[in-house]
Amino acid sequence: MLFHARMDVRIPHDLPAEERADIVAREKAYAQQLQREGKWPHLWRVVGEYANVSILDVESNEELHDLLSGLPLFPYMDITVTPLATHPSDIALEQADPGGAAS
Amino acid sequence: MLFHARMDVRIPHDLPAEERADIVAREKAYAQQLQREGKWPHLWRVVGEYANVSILDVESNEELHDLLSGLPLFPYMDITVTPLATHPSDIALEQADPGGAAS
Amino acid sequence: MLFHARMDVRIPHDLPAEERADIVAREKAYAQQLQREGKWPHLWRVVGEYANVSILDVESNEELHDLLSGLPLFPYMDITVTPLATHPSDIALEQADPGGAAS
Amino acid sequence: MLFHARMDVRIPHDLPAEERADIVAREKAYAQQLQREGKWPHLWRVVGEYANVSILDVESNEELHDLLSGLPLFPYMDITVTPLATHPSDIALEQADPGGAAS
Amino acid sequence: MLFHARMDVRIPHDLPAEERADIVAREKAYAQQLQREGKWPHLWRVVGEYANVSILDVESNEELHDLLSGLPLFPYMDITVTPLATHPSDIALEQADPGGAAS
């Protein structure tokens, strides 16, 4: 089950440099582990911003919240989640259902 | 080169049903041709809305505008385009550059 | 799996009265069937507005989109979906996990 | 009488950890007491955010404000209250009034 | 129990003049009846806009929604309802409770 998430990072400028570096390093390790497990199939940087656009693949809303609230940067991010469904024009649907509404 | 696009469809309710059906059918054929050509690698429905989230893969801004303005539904959609870049935590980067900033 | 939806109804004032009455009647029957099936456990009117706040209980994002896009009023509503998870202060969790963060 | 409330928690990052932990613990106890008293029938976490969606059941606006302003996290939350009414398509109304407008 | 409501009137310009005049006349009669019954203690025009600010005094959310959705102009208004409570600095509270927080 796919979800779209946009995450905007806003680390306070007076956070000690060491604390910041530690959080960012743990964030990277955590994000890469989830990619390897197939939970986080897409992760892109938004050009010109300290933000990302992500696609998450989870079993449930509960699992998604656990995953996101476990991010080391969670306290410093604004996250917006959008549930996704299969689009009727997706060519992966073609064999099963060659008709349907577009866009 | 990847771009994120959100497209919200707003077809006027007084558009003749035949004209509407024709536009929607041509939209689907056009969208599927672009998927087959690899220009439109991801296309998802936003749950509960007549809208989609798309990832487009093009050579240039010019090509992207030609592609989007050629959509049969283009006159009836609000489209927002966001340029994407590789995220430093993307595991595809691991072999080349095993360090870098997260999120 | 629970989702929160707010639905704002905007029926064009020039829709023929008969067509409008037919849509509204089918909407009611459809909404009541889903309540009886347990898919739509809560449905409230927003005071002073032609809008509702709903809680839907479905197996997946796909099922939720099918359910919502099947609403007879779907073409005339702005719907915003928010995925929900169990709150750590929910007393239903008390026996299993008597600790955890509030709010 | 039912009210919908969305509460977004924004604890300043420089609040001492001990003070924060104390507030969060008292918040949980307070929220659970109100659930047991039937004043707070529903409490859900918004997926991906430090926020909740709640349904409160009170006798009056005065009681609701007392309840909300008594939350230990009240100084650190943005709360939006929406009054709710029975929806005409609610199946609980079926026996009394089998007609009425939908959605 | 007091509620604040702001009502913005947006009558479509192509509504037949006779239908419009009829609605506006019925709106006035209805609003005045509610004032006489004490349900609508304050009604002010917003300067420069076809809008009003109102204070309603009702027994419940249900009564308020019935009152507002019964307005002849209801289909042509955007209404925003805000529940009100007694302010701790209100001098009407002085005898009972001469202390409390301001603003």
Place this chain on the structure above:
Amino acid sequence: MLFHARMDVRIPHDLPAEERADIVAREKAYAQQLQREGKWPHLWRVVGEYANVSILDVESNEELHDLLSGLPLFPYMDITVTPLATHPSDIALEQADPGGAAS
């Protein structure tokens, strides 16, 4: 001459407790004096928020600004002022002018 004002209080969390208590106490005294003088005929708490909705009755814009900028909490409030006029459906107008447009 009546004005509507909404005041949202945002006291910085690191303001010393003593300073805060002093400001809030002076605010209350000031607000009550203005109520007794008839300048501030209505003052309500917005349910669930540290905010109020007020009706002020003054001779001029100058007097209103002096009154509001004199509030001890003025530096910590976002205030929005809306000028009000008599509504044509106000029953107080009935004897003088029994006609006029509604809402």
Place this chain on the structure above:
Amino acid sequence: MLFHARMDVRIPHDLPAEERADIVAREKAYAQQLQREGKWPHLWRVVGEYANVSILDVESNEELHDLLSGLPLFPYMDITVTPLATHPSDIALEQADPGGAAS
């Protein structure tokens, strides 16, 4: 007593040309009469928009609403009114009160 008003004109494109021309001509005559009476001391066009910024000088809120709602274009304008007061740095105040807070 001065008020700032911004007026954005939005005439429906399907209003008959003759009706439109008549309204615009009456608007001009009305605006010029008010300028001659000293009620409308400043009237500027916003560059690139069918909109104006105005300063009105009236005795009361009632007079201002009568003036604005009497504009022939009133049904086709979005008007936002802002009450103004003398600024403490205004040099017209210098002789009377040579001190005071800036900006």
Place this chain on the structure above:
Amino acid sequence: MLFHARMDVRIPHDLPAEERADIVAREKAYAQQLQREGKWPHLWRVVGEYANVSILDVESNEELHDLLSGLPLFPYMDITVTPLATHPSDIALEQADPGGAAS
């Protein structure tokens, strides 16, 4: 050449009182000098807010930016600039061009 500017002052509450007083005093002197030079023909206080509405009269965009960025309060203000032009209904135009479009 006229420009409209709205300036909202947001001085951080932890700015030392002496520094604040010095900035505000210099702001006043600077604003009054520009008024005397005819560059700042109108300066009004927005009722209920620490903000002003101004009309500036300058030779060019460059001069306007130099003037505004030279304000001692510039680092603590949100400024929005709107270019103005003569309105076709301005009575000052009457002798030269007695026709033209209104509003």
Place this chain on the structure above:
Amino acid sequence: MLFHARMDVRIPHDLPAEERADIVAREKAYAQQLQREGKWPHLWRVVGEYANVSILDVESNEELHDLLSGLPLFPYMDITVTPLATHPSDIALEQADPGGAAS
């Protein structure tokens, strides 16, 4: 003197095709004449939208409003104008003033 303008085109879908084609053809001729005169040095399409970003070079606000309000598409566009000044980091300033503040 440079101005930035963003123009969003919103032609009503029920405008007769012939009228629309005529307006669009006249718009193109007009835009190209202004480019040849050096008044409109830059004109770009916003990718994915029926909108442009433009840089205009004019003598005054008056000239700019005349230019923009003369656009055949003016009644069907939302235009936002932003005045521009030389940036202190512009390398064209280097010889005259090799210092100054950045960004």
Place this chain on the structure above:
Amino acid sequence: MLFHARMDVRIPHDLPAEERADIVAREKAYAQQLQREGKWPHLWRVVGEYANVSILDVESNEELHDLLSGLPLFPYMDITVTPLATHPSDIALEQADPGGAAS
């Protein structure tokens, strides 16, 4: 390939003056180097704001993000990027394609 960027600078007022001066000096040197390389063909100051409007000319989204995230002021700016394409009314297109849609 051209991109439009608006950059709003928001340096915290409690950043040490020396650190601030160093960042601003490095920003200027960096911006000028990119101008000399032809990557940043246009850079304008927004009148009345600590902000700029820029046109960047790069090979790809990746290059643009590297360029922008390398700005010394990047942590203190809100940047919004908009991809641009050739406008069909651009006179540079005239010889190749003398037709096409306007605006």
